[in-house]
Amino acid sequence: MATAAVLAPHDVHTSLNYFSAVNDEAPYNYVQAPPPGVLRSNVGAESHPTVIHDIRGQEHTVGLDKTGFQFVKHVSEEKDFLDDAAIEVKYYKEVEELLKKEAGAKKVFI
Incomplete structure (x- = not known):
């Protein structure tokens, strides 16, 4: 074990x-070459x-309104993170829904 x-x-x-x-x-x-000069x-x-x-064991002491971040226990359905297309289609949507639920966001941009 x-x-x-x-x-x-x-x-x-x-x-x-x-x-x-x-x-x-x-x-x-600039991502490409900038203009001359x-x-x-x-x-x-x-x-x-x-x-x-x-802050292990003190996670309850932080929150978005107080510290700008918060802890959320969540087990992702994505396990491998090897397929960019799958990550974009499935994981991004999962994170979007999690942020809407936990942070009360109406829109999420990833």
């Missing part, structure tokens, strides 16, 4: 990158040290 290890909650010290404007224009990023992107990144808190 298989056993699962139970890890004690712990925090992780890391850095997160945040958007940093390169100039005063609205952010853009134009930067490919004016989106920069600024790194900030932070602590990611392990």
